[in-house]
Amino acid sequence: MISQVAAGVYSYLPLAWRVLKKIENIIRDEMNKAGGQELMMPVLQPLELWQESGRDQAFGKTLFTLLDRRERKLALGPTHEEVITQLVNHNVQSYRDLPLLLYQVQTKFRDEPRPRGGLVRVREFTMKDLYSFDTDEAGLDVSYNKMLQAYRNVYDRCDLPTTLVEADSGAIGGKDSHEFMVIAESGENEILYCSGCQYSSNAEKAQSAKGTVEGGGPLPVEEVATPGKYSIEQVSDFLKVPRNQTLKAVFYLADGELIFVVIRGDLDVNEVKLKNALHCFELRMATEDEVIEAGIVAGFASPVGIKGIRVVADDSVNSGTNFVAGGNKPDTHLRNVNYPRDFKAEIIDDIALARVGEGCPRCGVKLSSTHGIEVGHVFKLGTFLSEKLGALFIDPGGAPHPIVMGCYGIGLGRLLAAAIEQNHDDKGIIWPLPIAPYHIYLCPLYLEGAKVAEVAEDLYNQLEAAGLEVLFDDRDESPGVKFNDADLLGIPIRVTISPRTLEKDSVEVKWRSEKEPQLVPLDSIVTHLKELVTRGVRTS
Ligand SMILES: [Zn+2]
Numbered sequence: 001m002i003s004q005v006a007a008g009v010y011s012y013l014p015l016a017w018r019v020l021k022k023i024e025n026i027i028r029d030e031m032n033k034a035g036g037q038e039l040m041m042p043v044l045q046p047l048e049l050w051q052e053s054g055r056d057q058a059f060g061k062t063l064f065t066l067l068d069r070r071e072r073k074l075a076l077g078p079t080h081e082e083v084i085t086q087l088v089n090h091n092v093q094s095y096r097d098l099p100l101l102l103y104q105v106q107t108k109f110r111d112e113p114r115p116r117g118g119l120v121r122v123r124e125f126t127m128k129d130l131y132s133f134d135t136d137e138a139g140l141d142v143s144y145n146k147m148l149q150a151y152r153n154v155y156d157r158c159d160l161p162t163t164l165v166e167a168d169s170g171a172i173g174g175k176d177s178h179e180f181m182v183i184a185e186s187g188e189n190e191i192l193y194c195s196g197c198q199y200s201s202n203a204e205k206a207q208s209a210k211g212t213v214e215g216g217g218p219l220p221v222e223e224v225a226t227p228g229k230y231s232i233e234q235v236s237d238f239l240k241v242p243r244n245q246t247l248k249a250v251f252y253l254a255d256g257e258l259i260f261v262v263i264r265g266d267l268d269v270n271e272v273k274l275k276n277a278l279h280c281f282e283l284r285m286a287t288e289d290e291v292i293e294a295g296i297v298a299g300f301a302s303p304v305g306i307k308g309i310r311v312v313a314d315d316s317v318n319s320g321t322n323f324v325a326g327g328n329k330p331d332t333h334l335r336n337v338n339y340p341r342d343f344k345a346e347i348i349d350d351i352a353l354a355r356v357g358e359g360c361p362r363c364g365v366k367l368s369s370t371h372g373i374e375v376g377h378v379f380k381l382g383t384f385l386s387e388k389l390g391a392l393f394i395d396p397g398g399a400p401h402p403i404v405m406g407c408y409g410i411g412l413g414r415l416l417a418a419a420i421e422q423n424h425d426d427k428g429i430i431w432p433l434p435i436a437p438y439h440i441y442l443c444p445l446y447l448e449g450a451k452v453a454e455v456a457e458d459l460y461n462q463l464e465a466a467g468l469e470v471l472f473d474d475r476d477e478s479p480g481v482k483f484n485d486a487d488l489l490g491i492p493i494r495v496t497i498s499p500r501t502l503e504k505d506s507v508e509v510k511w512r513s514e515k516e517p518q519l520v521p522l523d524s525i526v527t528h529l530k531e532l533v534t535r536g537v538r539t540s
Pocket of ligand 1: 194195196197198199360361362363364365
């Protein structure tokens with residue numbers, strides 16, 4: 001199917017290429033039906049455009065950059081919002097030019113830190129990316145819903161069940177964002193979902209009900225000696241208070257600045273949420289040395305009385321009273337710490353990691369977890385890019401406004417990989433018929449019997465003439481070898497011709513997904529197969 005050239009860089013061999021072309025045609029058809037117009041933008045993009053939008057920093061090292069012979073900086077497009085926004089800026093003047101849906105099927109480049117999973121996380125890949133342009137939010141909602149439906153149609157036609165989940169918009173930016181996930185144990189994304197309602201979210205973005213902790217009326221702060229008790233576990237055991245009655249201090253470096261994060265002791269920080277709350281580009285946990293260097297008493301740090309460092313609090317600090325927190329002195333903690341009476345936070349937001357078994361943020365039922373492969377990602381970008389790049393339209397009264405944008409991507413290779421993840425057994429692939437490289441695996445056995453070869457050759461020509469796609473295994477190999485290869489390649493329908501089937505003027509038809517073959521008379525086999533394939537490959 002594929003052959004690796006470098007880390008995250010692959011050649012697609014003939015079978016995979018046929019699958020990719022089928023996926024591409026289905027996508028193109030659905031984009032056109034939704035009103036999309038196809039165009040083609042370049043891979044080479046001036047880095048200035050990315051600097052103008054500010055997204056060169058958001059993409060960071062993921063952006064492949066290079067210098068041309070005149071020392072001008074260029075980027076290899078990881079996505080095309082900048083180029084298309086500039087294009088629309090040059091070509092759209094009036095509200096009468098909108099709405100507009102433009103798309104392409106183009107190669108993208110992303111310097112992923114950890115290419116993995118074959119085609120799932122690669123550095124060069126083909127993506128369909130559509131961009132919507134509207135006059136207002138209501139228009140964006142219409143375009144967004146149109147695309148959600150078009151995407152559902154695409155997966156449906158590929159016979160690939162997907163789940164729509166809420167997603168983080170990451171480096172792309174914008175506010176609302178959803179992913180289409182193929183549920184697979186091997187998937188790199190954790191999904192939290194609620195069986196009580198429709199809530200379903202990428203774990204990066206998921207929320208959970210944090211509940212309230214009954215701590216009584218606020219009491220005066222008091223110091224308590226906690227010799228050698230550094231961790232939340234040690235402190236809560238030693239003082240005999242539940243973990244959710246404590247506050248934990250965690251330190252991060254955000255674009256090089258040390259940040260003090262406060263969160264309830266039973267919760268953990270979700271770094272994606274924290275990064276979004278801080279609007280920073282790079283975030284990592286601070287080392288113990290970095291914390292000590294900043295003059296902080298590691299293990300006993302407290303937001304109470306801390307100076308010269310930005311404090312970010314999870315909104316769980318509001319979920320109770322009289323918490324135990326650090327004392328900012330060795331071997332000391334404080335009881336009865338209350339927010340905002342005893343400390344201030346520059347940012348207070350939901351920055352907690354939601355976990356299985358916690359309550360659904362909408363209905364309270366316990367959240368469940370599964371894994372998935374993301375096969376589509378849609379974003380409501382809003383106006384931040386059109387504002388930065390000056391893409392405006394004039395309303396009926398003559399006033400200029402930024403164009404409201406959305407963007408919608410499907411990675412073709414990843415869809416192929418996800419289809420295999422979802423459709424295989426221990427013998428090999430079981431292709432869904434609509435995207436299978438071939439419909440039929442034509443498998444003549446015992447070719448030395450002249451009649452078998454002759455009938456097979458004749459049937460091959462008839463099936464091709466009927467518009468069916470046939471992989472003709474005319475090798476002189478044993479039945480075992482041929483059947484194993486047929487199972488491995490996963491072509492949906494296997495047609496076997498042998499001296500035994502010909503005694504009954506028949507051939508054997510077997511679905512890759514089923515165990516038992518069926519004998520079909522030779523004189524009706526072409527009609528029979530044509531019917532099976534037509535039924536399996538819907539065109540709308
Ligand atoms: Zn729910």
